[in-house]
Amino acid sequence: MVTSVLVAFAGALGAPWVYRGLGNRAGWVLALLPLGLTLYFSSLLPAVLAGQTLRHGVAWVPSLGVGLSFYLDGLSLLFALLITGIGTFIVIYSGGYLKGHPDLGRFYLVILLFMASMLGLVLADNIVTLFVMWELTSLTSYLLIGFNHTEFRSRRAATQALFVTAGGGLALLAGLILLAGMGGSWEISELLTKGEVLRAHPWYLGALVLVLVGAFTKSAQFPFHFWLPNAMEAPTPVSAYLHSATMVKAGVYLLARLQPALGGTEVWSSTLMAFGLATLLTGATLTFRQTDLKRLLAYSTVAALGALVFAIGAVPLTSYYGAVGFAAFLLAHSLYKGGLFMAAGAVDHEVGTRDVSQLSGLFRAMPITGVAVGLSALSLAGLPPVLGFIGKEALYAAFLEAAPAWMTGLAVLGFAVGVTLALILTVPFFRGQPPEGVHEGSPSLWLGPVVLAGLGLLVGLFPGLYNPLADAVASAVKGAPVAYHLKLWHGLNLPLLLSLVTVLLGVGLYFLYPRLLAWMAREPIPGPESAYVGLMRGLMRFSGKLERLLQSGSLRAYLVWTFMGLVALVGLALLRGDGLLWPQLQGLHPGQAVLLALMLLSALAALRLRSHLATVVVVGIVGAGVAIVFLLQNAPDLAITQFLVETLTAVLIALVLLQIRRIGAVPRGRFLDKLVALSFGGILTLLMLAMLAQPMSPHLAQFFAEKSLPEGFGRNIVNVILVDFRGLDTFGEITVVGLAGLGVYALLKGLRKEGKP
Amino acid sequence: MEVLLAFLVGGLAAVGVYLMLRPHLIQFLVGFLVLGNAANLLIFTAGRLGSQFPPLVQRDGGLLEPIANPLPQALILTAIVIGFGLAAFGIVLFYRAEQGLGTLSAEAMPEVFEPAPAPSPVDQVEAPRSEKERVPA
Numbered sequence: 001m002v003t004s005v006l007v008a009f010a011g012a013l014g015a016p017w018v019y020r021g022l023g024n025r026a027g028w029v030l031a032l033l034p035l036g037l038t039l040y041f042s043s044l045l046p047a048v049l050a051g052q053t054l055r056h057g058v059a060w061v062p063s064l065g066v067g068l069s070f071y072l073d074g075l076s077l078l079f080a081l082l083i084t085g086i087g088t089f090i091v092i093y094s095g096g097y098l099k100g101h102p103d104l105g106r107f108y109l110v111i112l113l114f115m116a117s118m119l120g121l122v123l124a125d126n127i128v129t130l131f132v133m134w135e136l137t138s139l140t141s142y143l144l145i146g147f148n149h150t151e152f153r154s155r156r157a158a159t160q161a162l163f164v165t166a167g168g169g170l171a172l173l174a175g176l177i178l179l180a181g182m183g184g185s186w187e188i189s190e191l192l193t194k195g196e197v198l199r200a201h202p203w204y205l206g207a208l209v210l211v212l213v214g215a216f217t218k219s220a221q222f223p224f225h226f227w228l229p230n231a232m233e234a235p236t237p238v239s240a241y242l243h244s245a246t247m248v249k250a251g252v253y254l255l256a257r258l259q260p261a262l263g264g265t266e267v268w269s270s271t272l273m274a275f276g277l278a279t280l281l282t283g284a285t286l287t288f289r290q291t292d293l294k295r296l297l298a299y300s301t302v303a304a305l306g307a308l309v310f311a312i313g314a315v316p317l318t319s320y321y322g323a324v325g326f327a328a329f330l331l332a333h334s335l336y337k338g339g340l341f342m343a344a345g346a347v348d349h350e351v352g353t354r355d356v357s358q359l360s361g362l363f364r365a366m367p368i369t370g371v372a373v374g375l376s377a378l379s380l381a382g383l384p385p386v387l388g389f390i391g392k393e394a395l396y397a398a399f400l401e402a403a404p405a406w407m408t409g410l411a412v413l414g415f416a417v418g419v420t421l422a423l424i425l426t427v428p429f430f431r432g433q434p435p436e437g438v439h440e441g442s443p444s445l446w447l448g449p450v451v452l453a454g455l456g457l458l459v460g461l462f463p464g465l466y467n468p469l470a471d472a473v474a475s476a477v478k479g480a481p482v483a484y485h486l487k488l489w490h491g492l493n494l495p496l497l498l499s500l501v502t503v504l505l506g507v508g509l510y511f512l513y514p515r516l517l518a519w520m521a522r523e524p525i526p527g528p529e530s531a532y533v534g535l536m537r538g539l540m541r542f543s544g545k546l547e548r549l550l551q552s553g554s555l556r557a558y559l560v561w562t563f564m565g566l567v568a569l570v571g572l573a574l575l576r577g578d579g580l581l582w583p584q585l586q587g588l589h590p591g592q593a594v595l596l597a598l599m600l601l602s603a604l605a606a607l608r609l610r611s612h613l614a615t616v617v618v619v620g621i622v623g624a625g626v627a628i629v630f631l632l633q634n635a636p637d638l639a640i641t642q643f644l645v646e647t648l649t650a651v652l653i654a655l656v657l658l659q660i661r662r663i664g665a666v667p668r669g670r671f672l673d674k675l676v677a678l679s680f681g682g683i684l685t686l687l688m689l690a691m692l693a694q695p696m697s698p699h700l701a702q703f704f705a706e707k708s709l710p711e712g713f714g715r716n717i718v719n720v721i722l723v724d725f726r727g728l729d730t731f732g733e734i735t736v737v738g739l740a741g742l743g744v745y746a747l748l749k750g751l752r753k754e755g756k757p
Numbered sequence: 758m759e760v761l762l763a764f765l766v767g768g769l770a771a772v773g774v775y776l777m778l779r780p781h782l783i784q785f786l787v788g789f790l791v792l793g794n795a796a797n798l799l800i801f802t803a804g805r806l807g808s809q810f811p812p813l814v815q816r817d818g819g820l821l822e823p824i825a826n827p828l829p830q831a832l833i834l835t836a837i838v839i840g841f842g843l844a845a846f847g848i849v850l851f852y853r854a855e856q857g858l859g860t861l862s863a864e865a866m867p868e869v870f871e872p873a874p875a876p877s878p879v880d881q882v883e884a885p886r887s888e889k890e891r892v893p894a
Contacts, residue, residue: 555785555863556778563774583760592758596765603772603791612783619790622769626794629762630801634811634825638801638833645841649790652845656852660783660861673778681771688763688799696805701826708814708827715814721831733835740842744849 027095074472172214219251236345260479272313279306419506
């Protein structure tokens, strides 16, 4: 299992070379990677269906308890099969859809990287692995939405999706770490066995909220749903793959995965059901504002994700319908939505528009796509004999069992919009005349929709094919063995009646669609997206203000900030320490006092001087005074260096600066400057006084004095420290001086060249 | 002497900072040199004064007490040399700036440089070329 994920990553990295070598046929060849993985995961079916859970892992960062550990049960296997299976058709489809695109090689790379990350995400057992993969899917999604990066709308949609999902990812990280702390393990499989400990823990509510924010942002739940329709700026293969069949289900996956551990409380069920229903209705309502094929499908995806979250919330309250409905509807939605997206892209590719009101008579022009769209639309509408019907019936049974009647009623209304949408999508195929010159696309464009729609029909007619896996999925979600008989006909019961109501409502809404469209599309509806836009705008304005404040471009302002910052920090340290102290006065030679006074006076003189020569003298006096202090205090090396450097500096200033104009009128110092200078000098004096009042530890001095000869083989301790104990530091110092010398040389050399005519 | 040094360091630092805040870059440089000396004296005093002998090991391997603290001396030696490198580079840089821009006022320089109020990253990449055009031949 570890190998399969690593192979997927490696294959993705090789994709650009395959494309460079094979050109337009690369899609068919690259599809062998997901196809091979599909076959591999299919080979694991018997073991998983027999009730086994496969675990496999290698150490990654053992010291932190982070491992590449993977875990395969029914739930992760279904997702793995969806990811690799649909991925196969997506790769083939991309080859036809983006044929000749200059960046197609990069596209294959990113979409296969996404597949690998998504695979890692659903197989991960370790929390850190799961999170890393989770963020990788957000990143690859960002790159794919912004694939047409010259378009402003693509870039905006990409950053929006990234901000929302990665922002939720941060919350998820915090939530997962809390869970690990509560359960005492980094492995999800261990946490699943500790559900009672987790639910009774005082952190339960906090961890739950954080995990939910992560899952809701990823799976486009209300109020974070707005990024998903905007993400339709991505090329259609991306919309079909990431934003309907796989990535947006990552949040749903996580909730289903953690259901046995976190579920079973009042807050879990009521929150999930409330937000799921709100999302379902939001997606359904906003459908009536759209005529763009892809955006219509995106809102229907939002609605379906809401239904799935609703179902997970209902799982603990139902005997088995919640879990079974989840399993059936999940597969049905992935199949029909992936197919519908690919078909919509094919229509766009052949006809040149995605506006449903512009399409007509397509069935005659594109019969194969038409059949695929028809079958998928049946599933979308939840009509027999396809899988969508079975899924919806099971969901209705769950809602009837778990939710109050008004919630079920609203859910029926939401599903009715599915019927409406199915009509909106299929009618253009059968009504009117086909546009001129439009014909069926290449096989790569219709293969995916046909196979996916066919699978939906096959499983609908023979539900027994999916039944074992559905039971395994449902057991994983429920946290207890579930055995249920999936079938088309359950006899006359309440869910069937609701289905009938759904269809009638949906058809009714279809006839209202043009009027609703005219009414709802007229004005922008304020929604959570305006909050997002406002937040972003405020953030930019705030950082702009902050930048103007801190990065003013004025040297003086920077220095004031720096020195006042130092004053504040040193002052704080002094206050937190022993406060102000006064050291004992020691013996003082009158000559020394005169020297120090002379230094201070000459420094003060520099404040008033206007001549460069006088400045050189003043600086020289201060420097020489420091050298004499060194000499008096037994630091001969320092004294000689200081004398040399002062002389050299004086020579340099004299050589270079005497050619420059006089300083001129010195503007009077502002009050702030004086304040900054005096407070900085004052805090240094206070610091030194406090320091001198403390005893000094002689350990370091003793260490160097004792080790100098035996270990550094030198008797001049200062020199030994420089070239031996701190040799690397001195090496860095030499480099700096060397570079400064090079800089001086370069600056003067440029001058000489320009001086020549 | 230590207490007097504490006041001297404070005084030198105040003068240095005040000079660095002047608009004229020569004053900035002088202030920088003064501040550097103040910092060196601070580190030196932190290692404590009052020794009788320089930090040298005797021929027989013994130490004469009280010996000067060698560690601050090593640190300051590095600081002096680095400070010199920086000062030398600064002197030449300011000289060149004066030749090219005709001013050594830190407040006037941005006006000479700035062609547009808010240069985008692209403009910043292009900036040196326009600067060269500005330099009088």
